[in-house]
Amino acid sequence: MSTSHSPPPSSAAPDASRWKSILHHDLPASLVVFLIAIPLSLGIAAASGAPLIAGLVAAVVGGVVAGALGGSALQVSGPAAGLTVVVAGLVSQFGWPATAAITCAAGLVQILLGVTKIGRLALSLSPAVVHGMLAGIGVTIAVQQLHVVLGGQAQSSLIANLAALPGRLVAHHPHSVLIGVLTVAILLAWPRLPKVKVVPAPLVAVVAVTALAAVSMPDVTRVNLPGQPLQELIPPALPEGTPWAIVAAVLTVALVASVESLLSAVAVDKLHNGKRADLDRELVGQGAANAVSGALGGMPVTGVIVRSSTNVAAGAKSRASAILHGIWIAAFVLAAGSMLELIPMAALAGVLLVTGLRLVQMAHIRTLRRHDELLVYVVTAGGVAVLGLAEGVLIGLALALGRVLYRLAKATVTATEENGEWTVRIRGTLVFLGVASLVRTLRSIPAGAHVRIELSVDHLDHAAYEAIEDWRRGHIARGGSVDLNRMAFRAALRPDSARRLLPWQPQVIAEPDHRVSMLDGIRAFEEAADQIRPMLAKLAAEGQRPTQLFITCADSRIVPNMITTTGPGDQFCVRNVGNLVPPNGSNSNSVDAAIEYAVEVLGVSSIVVCGHSHCGAAAAALKGDAPGGTGLQNWLRHLEPSVRRAVGMPDVVDPATGSTLSPADKLSVANVGVQLTNLRSFPCVRKAEAEGRLELIGIWFDIGAAAARLVLDRDPYLVRADEELATAGRRSAR
Structure with a gap:
């Protein structure tokens, strides 16, 4: 197999290596995330009507608590734009101390969801509803912050903001408008400049306009933080209102924060090839962060994709980056909080305006349009923006359910x-x-x-x-x-x-006559073959053009098309006991002919050798109990080089479970590597590979786990296919 595959980091690295990784990767990444988190946290707090210090508290707690306890190692949590409308409504209805108490209670609900293992049900929501909800929130935020950019105050609803906008446009606040426009321009232009993306655009925009305002605009409204942050935190207080209103508020915060965090965690998993997120643990971590943040008078916390993607792009390797970023925010606020008071509020509004508009993503709209879900998206977004979050989401869910029922009918x-x-x-x-x-x-x-x-x-x-x-x-x-x-x-x-x-599912044969059962199966296939008959007729007329030669064991439990999700015409398949490829010149006529025909006549672009767990050939080779003088014993002699290689190999560990493979399974992994070497003894294979027309791939299929692993020619020998695909994707992107 090609040596371009790189093994994932070892989970058993010594402490010295972990500290080296933290210093070389996580520490620099945490500083980048810290710099982007400060303006976002202040802006979200301002847009929500919360005390500005509450946004910073949420950023610290989200980084430290959710970073340490959550199930996504590289996700960064803090106050999020997606909850801005919710928090603003709660502040208006209950006041800030009660909102902090609601946040604390919502955190306890999230912990309960995570402990009871039902957190993943949040992902069952229609993507059209979820993306529509975020789009509605984004439009609401953008229109609100446009008022602040124009030098005024945001109104309580989208309709009120739109109605007041003409009057705000004719008002005279040139300095505020200039700061807001410059902030938006820098945010949009900075990522397009070459070789500067390492510095976050929000940081550049806020620093630049703050410096400009300090020099020439003394009259603009600026950030106002308490002089003694720890002494002026507002503690939570029990909300006053009907039990139904309070319960609805708690559940709204818990569910919206949970959905946003889980969606962010899933998105972050697509950005790296490390360990996948434990979604139930992530809910527990987010719940703990919200409970602590609310108890300290902070805002609600969620996983934030902007900070998380920045964290991954900056090279973070572990949860240490998220934790450190929270520590840096706390240290900065306590030691240099006066510097934050130089920031104009219009600059934060510009940051939030762009952030809100980016919640309306054209990629989501195009995808939903292709799947005929755009109506649900538009209705949900409009409902959230005009009526409110809960009302908009319920309308979107009702419409999505109605469309499902309509399609069923x-x-x-x-x-x-x-x-x-x-x-x-x-x-x-x-x-x-x-x-x-x-x-x-x-x-x-x-x-x-x-x-x-x-x-x-x-x-x-x-x-x-x-x-x-x-x-x-x-x-x-x-x-x-x-x-x-x-x-x-x-x-x-x-x-x-x-x-x-479905021939790969085990069949219970009640009849003693297996020939009759086979004929029944043929009859069943023919009666159900209407959907594939046109495709097979086309293949019959055009001939076969497979892209892959698949060499695997004759074991009845191995179904190549099922493992690779391929269909008729995709694979040229060779099966024998032990998935063996005797070296060129061994007079294995059948295997030799198949390899030469696949490479020289069919022109396949890849050859796959697939071993598997619980292999009878491997077990027989280890025991040496094949009957003497038989064809089986003669054939299994080709396994002897694999046995010698397995003896010299360290233990092979399954990358998903961390368990050590049995001796027979270890031999089957080693055997795949030997057969790849044997393939290169064929001149046609060597030539095609050297010309870049052919790739050799080794995989090992764990029958019990129904999981395929890629086989490497070096330690750790097995890697998960999704990790290797992510690595290959990043290599091709570069």
Whole structure:
């Protein structure tokens, strides 16, 4: 296999290596995140109507507590733009001390969600609703902060802000407008300049306009922090209001913060090839951070994708970066808080205006449009912006659910007549909601006609089943005839009965005659082959053009197309006991011929050697118990180089579970590497690889875990496929 694959960092690195990594990677990254977190935290607090110190408290607690306890090592938490509208509403309704108490209670709810292992259910929300919610929040923030940029105060709602905007435009606040416009211009232009992206754009914008304001604009409104931050924190107080209003407020903060944090954690996982996030633990960490932040008088905390992506881009390797960034914020506020009071409020408003607009992402809109979900997105965004967060999300969820029910009720049922024979085609998902349309179509067929029903549905419920059966019996009683694929009919009613059509699922053979069972399987395949028949006909006409030669074991539990998610025509496959490739010149005619034909005639671009766990050939080679003088014993002699290699290898560890492989599984991993070496003994393989036309790949399939690992030619020997794909993606991007 190509040596371009790099092993992931070892989880068993000594303390000295960990400290070296922290100093070389996490410490510099934490400083970058710290610099971007200061202006964002102040701006979000100002936009929410919270004390500015509350935003800094949330940034410190989010970094230290969520960073230490959360399930995503590289996610950075703090006050987030997505909660700005929620917090502003709570402050208006309950006041700030009560809002802090609500934040604390919401944190306890998040901890409960994480402990009960239901945190991942938050990801079941429709992406159209989630992105629509963020877009609605973004528009609301942008319009609010536009008022501040123009030198005024934001109103309580989007409608009020829009109504007051004409008057604000004619007001005379040139210094505030200049600062806001310059801030926005720098934020938009800075990332486009070459070789300066390492310095965060918000930091550059805020520092530049602050310096300008200090020199020539003494009258602009600036940040106002308490002189003694620790003594002037506002403690939480019990909210006054109806129990329903208080519970609704707590649940709103908990759910919105949870969804935003989990979505951010999933997005961060796509940016690096380290350990994946534990989403339930992440909820516990976020809940602990919110409980502490609320208790200290701070704002709600969530995972923040802006800071998290900056953290990854700056080279962070562990959670130490997030923790350190929180420590730097605390130290800066306590030691140099007066410097923050030089920042104009219009500069923070400019930062928040751009941040809000960036919550409306064109990539999401294009994706949702392709999947016909744009209406849900627009309605949710409009509802959040005009009516409020909870109302907008509920309307979006109701619309998304309604569209699902509509689609269920709109199974395609057509009836056509040709030469006196009627054909009824039923497609989609047929449930009780579509029974009325189904019955109406069936009753349009004349009595006494011959009818053929083509059923291609992924599911039908009992109401639909009875409707078809009742019509069929009635039509026959009136002198007609009905051809119906009974096996497909039963399979659609009970999806588990369709498992015979999926050859990789184990079949329980009740009949003693296995030949009869095989014939039943062939019949079932032919009756259900309508959907793939056109594709196979095209392959038959055009010939095979596979891109891959797949060499694997004859073991009945290995299904190459299932492992690689490929279909007919994609793979040229060679199977033998032990997935062996005897070296060129060993007179293994069948394997030699397949390799030469695949490379020279079919022109495949890759050759994959796939070993697997619980391999009988590997176990037999270790025990040496193959019957003497047999073809099996002669064949297993080709495993001897693999046995010698396995003896000299260190223990092989599964990268996902951390468990050490058994001797037989270790041998099967070593065997993959030896077969890749043997492949290069073929001149056609060496030539194609040297010319860049061919790649050799080794994989090892863990049958029990249903997981494929990539095989390296060096320690740690096995890596997860998703980690290697992420590494390859970053290499190709460079």
